[in-house]
Amino acid sequence: MCGIVGYIGKGCALDILLNGLSKQEYRGYDSAGVALMVNDKIEVFKEEGKLINLRNKIKPHASKLLSSHSGIGHIRWATHGAPTTLNAHPHQSTCGKVVVVHNGIIENFKELKEELEKCGCKFKSQTDTEVVAHLVAQEFAKVKNLTEAVCLATKRLEGSYALCIMHQDVKDTVVATKRNAPLLVGVGDGEYFVASDVPAIIEYTKKAVYLEDNQVATIHSDFLGIMDVEHNIITPHIEVLPWESVSLSKMGYKHFMLKEIHEQPDIIRNILADKLHSSDSDVTLDGVNIDKVMLKHLNRIQVVACGTSLHAAIIGKYIIETLCDIAVDIEPSSEYIYRKTLTDKNTLVIGVSQSGETADTLTAVRQSKKRGSHILIITNRPDSTMAREADSLIPVNAGIEVSVAATKSYIAQVMSFYLLAIHIAQLKGTVDESLTAALKHELIMLPMKIESILSHKEQIAEIAKIYSGFKNFVFIARGINYATALEGALKLKEISYINATGYPAGELKHGPIAMLDETMPVLSILMTGSVYDKILSNSEEAKARNARMIALTDSEDEKLDELFEHIMRVPQVHELVSPIIAIVPLQLLAYYIAEYLGKDVDQPRNLAKSVTVE
Ligand code: M6R
Numbered sequence: 001m002c003g004i005v006g007y008i009g010k011g012c013a014l015d016i017l018l019n020g021l022s023k024q025e026y027r028g029y030d031s032a033g034v035a036l037m038v039n040d041k042i043e044v045f046k047e048e049g050k051l052i053n054l055r056n057k058i059k060p061h062a063s064k065l066l067s068s069h070s071g072i073g074h075i076r077w078a079t080h081g082a083p084t085t086l087n088a089h090p091h092q093s094t095c096g097k098v099v100v101v102h103n104g105i106i107e108n109f110k111e112l113k114e115e116l117e118k119c120g121c122k123f124k125s126q127t128d129t130e131v132v133a134h135l136v137a138q139e140f141a142k143v144k145n146l147t148e149a150v151c152l153a154t155k156r157l158e159g160s161y162a163l164c165i166m167h168q169d170v171k172d173t174v175v176a177t178k179r180n181a182p183l184l185v186g187v188g189d190g191e192y193f194v195a196s197d198v199p200a201i202i203e204y205t206k207k208a209v210y211l212e213d214n215q216v217a218t219i220h221s222d223f224l225g226i227m228d229v230e231h232n233i234i235t236p237h238i239e240v241l242p243w244e245s246v247s248l249s250k251m252g253y254k255h256f257m258l259k260e261i262h263e264q265p266d267i268i269r270n271i272l273a274d275k276l277h278s279s280d281s282d283v284t285l286d287g288v289n290i291d292k293v294m295l296k297h298l299n300r301i302q303v304v305a306c307g308t309s310l311h312a313a314i315i316g317k318y319i320i321e322t323l324c325d326i327a328v329d330i331e332p333s334s335e336y337i338y339r340k341t342l343t344d345k346n347t348l349v350i351g352v353s354q355s356g357e358t359a360d361t362l363t364a365v366r367q368s369k370k371r372g373s374h375i376l377i378i379t380n381r382p383d384s385t386m387a388r389e390a391d392s393l394i395p396v397n398a399g400i401e402v403s404v405a406a407t408k409s410y411i412a413q414v415m416s417f418y419l420l421a422i423h424i425a426q427l428k429g430t431v432d433e434s435l436t437a438a439l440k441h442e443l444i445m446l447p448m449k450i451e452s453i454l455s456h457k458e459q460i461a462e463i464a465k466i467y468s469g470f471k472n473f474v475f476i477a478r479g480i481n482y483a484t485a486l487e488g489a490l491k492l493k494e495i496s497y498i499n500a501t502g503y504p505a506g507e508l509k510h511g512p513i514a515m516l517d518e519t520m521p522v523l524s525i526l527m528t529g530s531v532y533d534k535i536l537s538n539s540e541e542a543k544a545r546n547a548r549m550i551a552l553t554d555s556e557d558e559k560l561d562e563l564f565e566h567i568m569r570v571p572q573v574h575e576l577v578s579p580i581i582a583i584v585p586l587q588l589l590a591y592y593i594a595e596y597l598g599k600d601v602d603q604p605r606n607l608a609k610s611v612t613v614e
Contacts, residue, residue, distance in 0.1 A: 177214070263399065354398075475501070
């Protein structure tokens with residue numbers, strides 16, 4: 001979703017802003033812009049589409065801009081108003097002197113706009129953000145102090161925002177503030193950076209101050225002052241960012257998604273090296289502050305998440321209920337937050353989020369925290385808002401995921417659920433020794449098995465070529481792989497825009513079977529175990545309706561060749577860990593289909609990596 005970068009110091013602001021924006025491109029965006037202070041005048045450049053369009057627009061003016069040492073920049077993912085140049089940030093006040101970049105949504109912008117228009121403000125865009133520029137200009141005209149004007153203006157705002165603001169008449173100053181959207185100030189040597197995401201600044205500094213809600217940072221090249229909107233002075237708490245300089249390189253792969261799929265075996269190895277050394281050892285989860293007393297009183301677990309993280313949670317439910325005998329409810333965060341939820345201090349609430357910033361999940365866990373529940377966050381971003389507010393934390397350690405379509409973070413989330421389930425079972429004493437030992441052994445074998453799938457990826461690419469012309473797909477599975485069907489279908493939808501649906505195989509006959517004919521491929525996830533024969537029967541039912549049948553299986557049964565037109569075979573695996581193996585061919589299938597169709601694999605249309613609006 002949107003990305004903010006700001007700079008003030010002695011360096012070339014233009015280069016630093018454009019570089020910072022490029023490091024946030026992976027989040028998904030549709031326009032970009034910068035504002036620079038050039039010889040005491042603010043210059044604004046913005047353009048729809050990719051960053052290259054903005055760079056091309058700036059090129060003829062670059063020589064005069066290179067001397068600028070302060071500025072703000074933005075990549076926008078449209079919410080209010082189409083993704084056009086006019087709606088791109090920065091936005092300006094009527095006088096042109098105030099420039100604003102914004103992440104989030106100003107919910108009361110319509111009322112504010114009406115009021116500001118009555119006062120003579122001229123609006124140029126359809127965005128909610130533009131009201132902020134006019135409000136700040138109006139307050140500045142009264143108080144002649146930019147920080148104070150920002151405090152007064154933000155008191156009028158409802159909704160969420162991370163804001164970075166400059167005023168032409170206030171030299172050497174950038175003001176930044178936030179509410180319910182992340183923003184940090186990077187601390188350099190005689191320079192400061194503002195960013196909504198660490199990769200934007202990590203190559204310049206590893207020191208940063210995370211702003212809290214309603215704090216306002218006033219940044220000069222040699223001084224950082226922070227206060228809250230009530231004027232209480234805050235001592236900046238400088239933290240060392242837990243990141244190495246992020247190389248957003250494809251390492252020879254055509255797309256980040258393909259690279260990230262290939263990173264999965266090593267990610268599993270790293271997770272295991274950290275938390276499970278051998279099939280005889282206990283799982284160690286240092287950040288999980290759950291003890292026996294708490295477990296004694298625990299009546300249930302609720303897991304909230306969105307998208308791919310929700311699918312990881314469904315597997316988590318299956319495995320925790322199997323190993324720990326605790327009831328687990330799963331709910332999309334966006335539903336959970338708008339109904340009466342029976343959460344209390346005896347409920348463990350698990351929030352799962354790659355980014356740790358997803359607005360729906362953040363709201364859900366905050367609501368539960370208020371009701372006294374212990375909050376455990378499973379995230380790939382230990383520096384995220386969710387992680388910072390958690391009572392317990394499992395960092396999934398997948399490394400930065402650039403492709404909008406989640407792959408490696410999903411596998412790492414699922415791994416985290418396995419380890420959490422074993423950990424809780426150890427604490428609770430519900431361990432079935434032979435089952436857990438088998439499970440641990442299977443987890444340790446996973447990287448090798450995934451590598452074997454990756455080494456035969458050309459076979460999946462061939463199948464993808466054959467099916468890339470179809471407009472609809474159905475993925476079926478049962479039991480623990482139901483989530484694999486959902487996730488496989490989501491991957492295909494996201495990056496190829498093909499209508500793909502995941503169903504529990506037993507549900508097919510209750511309606512969806514009506515859709516089946518020779519134009520509909522049905523992909524059966526047929527992993528050996530308790531529901532294998534059932535899915536086989538459901539696949540026969542689909543075949544009888546002339547559906548084009550594809551199987552994904554670890555079975556060597558040759559009879560499958562009669563039922564299925566194409567078979568993706570994977571190494572044999574224990575049913576309980578089979579989702580980690582089964583998802584890999586589906587990630588590859590989606591990838592290759594999108595590739596054949598010439599889609600923008602890493603940045604699919606309309607999608608953002610981190611969805612920070614509800
Ligand atoms: O950062 P989160 O895991 O909270 O994000 C949730 C979803 O937005 C995310 O999983 C989305 O579905 C991905 N594009 C999936 O590939």
